[in-house]
Amino acid sequence: MQMVTISDLTHTLNLWTRRLRLQRALLWALRGFVVGLVLSLALGSLGLYEARLLRNEFLLLILALSLLTPLLFGLTAYFWRIHPLTAARRFDLLFHLEERVSTALELTRHPDHVPPEILSLQLADAVTASKKVNPSRALPLGLSLREGLVALLFVGLIGLVWLQGETWFAAARQARAVQQAVEAQAAQIEELIQKIEANENLTEAQKQELTEPLKEAQQALQDNPSLESSVSVLTSTGEKLQALSDPQSQAMSEALQETGNQLSKQEGSPLQSVGQELAQGNAVNAANELANLNVSELSSSEQAQLADQLDALAQSLQSTDPQLASQLSQAAEALRNGDPAAAQQALSESAQSLAQTGQQIASSQVASQAASQMQQGAGQVIAAGGGQQQQASQSGQGNQPGQGQGPGQGSNQSSQTAGAGGSGSGSGSSTGTNPDGSEAGSDPIAQNNGPGDGGVSSYEQIFAPQLLGGEGGPQVNLPGSDQPGGDVIGQGPTSPGEPGTSTVPYNEVYAQYEQINNQAIESGDIPTQFMQIIKNYFDSLKP
Amino acid sequence: MALSVDQFRKHAEKIESEVSKVIVGQNEVVRHVLVSILAGGHVLLEGVPGLGKTMLIRTLGEALDLKFSRIQFTPDLMPADILGTEILTDQDGRRDFRFRPGPLFANLVLADEINRATPKTQSALLEAMQEGSVTVAQQTYRLDEPFFVMATQNPLEMEGTYPLPEAQLDRFFFKVNVNMPNVAEMVEIMDRTTGKETAAAGKAASGADIVKMRELARGVPIASHVKDFVARLVLATHPDDSNASPLAKKYVRYGVSPRGAQALSLGAKVTALFNGRFNVSFDDIKAIAPAALRHRLLLNFDGLADGVKTDDVISELLTAIPVQA
Numbered sequence: 132m133q134m135v136t137i138s139d140l141t142h143t144l145n146l147w148t149r150r151l152r153l154q155r156a157l158l159w160a161l162r163g164f165v166v167g168l169v170l171s172l173a174l175g176s177l178g179l180y181e182a183r184l185l186r187n188e189f190l191l192l193i194l195a196l197s198l199l200t201p202l203l204f205g206l207t208a209y210f211w212r213i214h215p216l217t218a219a220r221r222f223d224l225l226f227h228l229e230e231r232v233s234t235a236l237e238l239t240r241h242p243d244h245v246p247p248e249i250l251s252l253q254l255a256d257a258v259t260a261s262k263k264v265n266p267s268r269a270l271p272l273g274l275s276l277r278e279g280l281v282a283l284l285f286v287g288l289i290g291l292v293w294l295q296g297e298t299w300f301a302a303a304r305q306a307r308a309v310q311q312a313v314e315a316q317a318a319q320i321e322e323l324i325q326k327i328e329a330n331e332n333l334t335e336a337q338k339q340e341l342t343e344p345l346k347e348a349q350q351a352l353q354d355n356p357s358l359e360s361s362v363s364v365l366t367s368t369g370e371k372l373q374a375l376s377d378p379q380s381q382a383m384s385e386a387l388q389e390t391g392n393q394l395s396k397q398e399g400s401p402l403q404s405v406g407q408e409l410a411q412g413n414a415v416n417a418a419n420e421l422a423n424l425n426v427s428e429l430s431s432s433e434q435a436q437l438a439d440q441l442d443a444l445a446q447s448l449q450s451t452d453p454q455l456a457s458q459l460s461q462a463a464e465a466l467r468n469g470d471p472a473a474a475q476q477a478l479s480e481s482a483q484s485l486a487q488t489g490q491q492i493a494s495s496q497v498a499s500q501a502a503s504q505m506q507q508g509a510g511q512v513i514a515a516g517g518g519q520q521q522q523a524s525q526s527g528q529g530n531q532p533g534q535g536q537g538p539g540q541g542s543n544q545s546s547q548t549a550g551a552g553g554s555g556s557g558s559g560s561s562t563g564t565n566p567d568g569s570e571a572g573s574d575p576i577a578q579n580n581g582p583g584d585g586g587v588s589s590y591e592q593i594f595a596p597q598l599l600g601g602e603g604g605p606q607v608n609l610p611g612s613d614q615p616g617g618d619v620i621g622q623g624p625t626s627p628g629e630p631g632t633s634t635v636p637y638n639e640v641y642a643q644y645e646q647i648n649n650q651a652i653e654s655g656d657i658p659t660q661f662m663q664i665i666k667n668y669f670d671s672l673k674p
Numbered sequence: 675m676a677l678s679v680d681q682f683r684k685h686a687e688k689i690e691s692e693v694s695k696v697i698v699g700q701n702e703v704v705r706h707v708l709v710s711i712l713a714g715g716h717v718l719l720e721g722v723p724g725l726g727k728t729m730l731i732r733t734l735g736e737a738l739d740l741k742f743s744r745i746q747f748t749p750d751l752m753p754a755d756i757l758g759t760e761i762l763t764d765q766d767g768r769r770d771f772r773f774r775p776g777p778l779f780a781n782l783v784l785a786d787e788i789n790r791a792t793p794k795t796q797s798a799l800l801e802a803m804q805e806g807s808v809t810v811a812q813q814t815y816r817l818d819e820p821f822f823v824m825a826t827q828n829p830l831e832m833e834g835t836y837p838l839p840e841a842q843l844d845r846f847f848f849k850v851n852v853n854m855p856n857v858a859e860m861v862e863i864m865d866r867t868t869g870k871e872t873a874a875a876g877k878a879a880s881g882a883d884i885v886k887m888r889e890l891a892r893g894v895p896i897a898s899h900v901k902d903f904v905a906r907l908v909l910a911t912h913p914d915d916s917n918a919s920p921l922a923k924k925y926v927r928y929g930v931s932p933r934g935a936q937a938l939s940l941g942a943k944v945t946a947l948f949n950g951r952f953n954v955s956f957d958d959i960k961a962i963a964p965a966a967l968r969h970r971l972l973l974n975f976d977g978l979a980d981g982v983k984t985d986d987v988i989s990e991l992l993t994a995i996p997v998q999a
Contacts, residue, residue: 220897224998229951229953229956230897230900230954233897234895234896234900234954235953237898245895256952
């Protein structure tokens with residue numbers, strides 16, 4: 132009889148164990164696939180619910196999880212530690228070996244506990260029995276039907292989301308666009324701050340005054356980058372910056388530039404260099420040139436010419452900067468009177484005033500440009516949020532972001548929703564081509580309407596809606612309108628109310644507005660992501 | 675000289691073969707009785723009268739070439755009748771008490787209808803069964819090896835029976851139920867017993883062979899997880915155990931004692947050898963579990979009132995307890 136050793140048994144055990152590992156790996160890989168699908172569906176659904184996941188990202192998530200988890204599960208299952216004795220016991224049961232293998236293995240580990248004859252007999256018996264085993268029958272390598280069906284179910288669900296989830300993907304695209312737009316605006320604000328701080332024409336106080344609202348806006352965008360908050364922040368920052376700009380500075384600047392052009396053309400005149408600086412719009416440098424002008428070095432004819440030029444300069448600045456004009460006139464007068472010292476003193480004071488004016492102009496221009504950028508930024512954020520309708524309706528209040536060159540602002544959300552008269556200012560180039568543009572006040576005043584005849588400038592609009600919800604909406608005739616059937620919906624003092632207050636208790640009109648709001652939401656005109664905001668707003672107003 | 679496994683099997687097969695010459699059918703009963711003998715335990719056979727219980731034991735006695743004695747238990751049987759007694763003898767004018775051994779002094783004792791005797795007499799067997807000795811008049815006498823008690827009893831429902839005390843029951847290695855033979859067996863019984871010739875069993879093994887076979891059986895290894903299964907199974911018969919089955923929780927008053935685990939382990943070793951294996955399997959345990967445990971489970975009043983059998987509880991436990999923890 133051939134001597135049987137433990138290695139014969141362990142060799143067979145190793146073969147079986149390898150097969151068991153493979154079987155486990157296959158089983159767990161399929162389970163991992165199911166887990167991957169479930170995870171990807173759950174995460175994907177969450178991402179879609181929060182409008183964060185784009186279609187390609189959704190696909191990437193599914194592919195990554197449904198490939199990685201089976202791999203991870205399969206490898207873990209394959210390399211999971213299997214104790215040889217535990218495996219032997221399992222094989223005894225699987226192959227109906229009646230505990231031959233496990234007993235033999237145990238005996239070989241403790242050979243002192245049993246007579247050698249019994250040990251060798253047991254070992255031989257176990258090896259003989261194990262050779263009759265067909266492991267492929269008891270340990271088949273296949274995929275489980277149950278797990279397969281579950282996997283198919285989840286594949287179907289993911290397919291359903293993929294095919295039917297366009298609304299969610301669109302919302303995610305909009306949310307992503309808003310996020311990018313907000314980030315771009317934050318970067319632009321940072322750039323603006325740096326430009327302001329590098330501007331030599333501005334004093335430190337002016338720089339601080341200009342950068343403070345920008346820094347606040349930057350922080351606010353960082354804290355809450357949502358569409359509503361971002362638009363609100365950009366708009367309010369634009370308003371703050373706009374308030375820092377002087378409406379007359381443009382006219383003043385143009386007047387100085389015009390005068391500078393004329394002076395620069397007079398070859399050899401004492402004020403030619405001052406004129407050149409003014410023509411280039413650099414009033415501060417012009418002031419320095421003026422301060423450096425030494426009257427005593429001029430000949431009498433040159434002094435006379437200088438007096439004339441100063442008079443001309445004073446005349447051109449009379450309407451925009453009377454103080455500077457007066458100082459220039461005093462200098463001219465002193466020259467004519469042959470008092471160079473007084474003339475020099477007056478010129479010095481004029482240079483000082485001119486420098487201050489230049490700084491004011493620079494500050495105002497910067498503030499105006501920054502305000503414009505803020506308004507454009509708000510428009511870009513709204514546009515990124517899929518706000519075509521929103522944008523269009525805003526234009527009905529004279530606020531066409533991104534097109535107007537001047538500041539455009541207005542209470543573009545609440546006043547519009549409530550249908551109440553909102554105020555807006557802007558110089559957008561929209562001509563009311565959108566459906567809502569027929570509302571009163573929607574046409575911008577594209578003509579000279581400001582002081583100084585400077586062209587397009589800000590103005591105040593009066594918003595008086597006649598068609599709520601655009602064309603096709605209910606006809607609402609406000610009290611006092613000249614439309615037939617204009618019902619009086621409120622009784623109160625006939626004197627105009629305080630700005631921003633209503634003369635009609637809102638609890639009387641709330642129901643009507645709520646109904647209109649509901650109709651608007653149900654009509655599908657409101658973008659999905661704004662529905663909740665609008666609902667919350669009306670809920671907060673509920674009397 | 676130690677016995678080999680092949681020799682063990684040959685002896686065992688020969689004993690069964692000789693017994694089967696007389697006993698028709700009842701293979702499982704014969705096997706269990708033989709397992710019990712080879713494990714060194716005593717057997718209690720229960721069945722209605724006329725099923726061949728006594729015949730089986732007597733045939734085994736013939737086949738094993740052992741000193742055989744039969745005690746017919748009756749209500750008036752006294753302990754001294756089975757243990758022996760001291761009698762006054764007169765030898766050379768000198769009177770002395772001399773011990774006269776009773777029928778218990780044999781290798782194979784048939785305690786027929788043991789539950790017809792009073793508990794006092796039944797208990798007289800306790801020392802002999804557990805210690806292999808008898809104490810009379812402060813004198814202890816060893817019984818010859820091997821010593822087996824093969825008891826038969828009628829079902830307790832029958833009149834004139836005294837249930838065996840729990841301690842007495844626990845000392846029986848197996849309790850084997852003898853059931854009615856089927857039609858073919860019944861015909862065979864009629865043929866064998868109503869003809870001119872009566873079958874007789876020949877000698878198949880000696881007392882020395884039985885001792886050697888017992889020693890070999892004790893050397894059969896049991897894997898640790900099989901032992902663990904035995905322990906869990908026995909503990910699960912206790913109603914307070916966490917692994918107890920619903921039937922055990924509801925109907926069992928006292929579970930199986932550690933003697934039950936010993937009987938399972940030893941009986942399974944012999945069964946393994948009978949099956950040509952050198953190790954104990956779960957199937958060996960399951961095959962002998964009812965015989966080893968049924969008389970060690972004490973049912974409560976609800977169990978007795980509802981007619982629950984201890985075999986039902988054991989069967990449920992064998993299904994409920996996983997072979998691997």
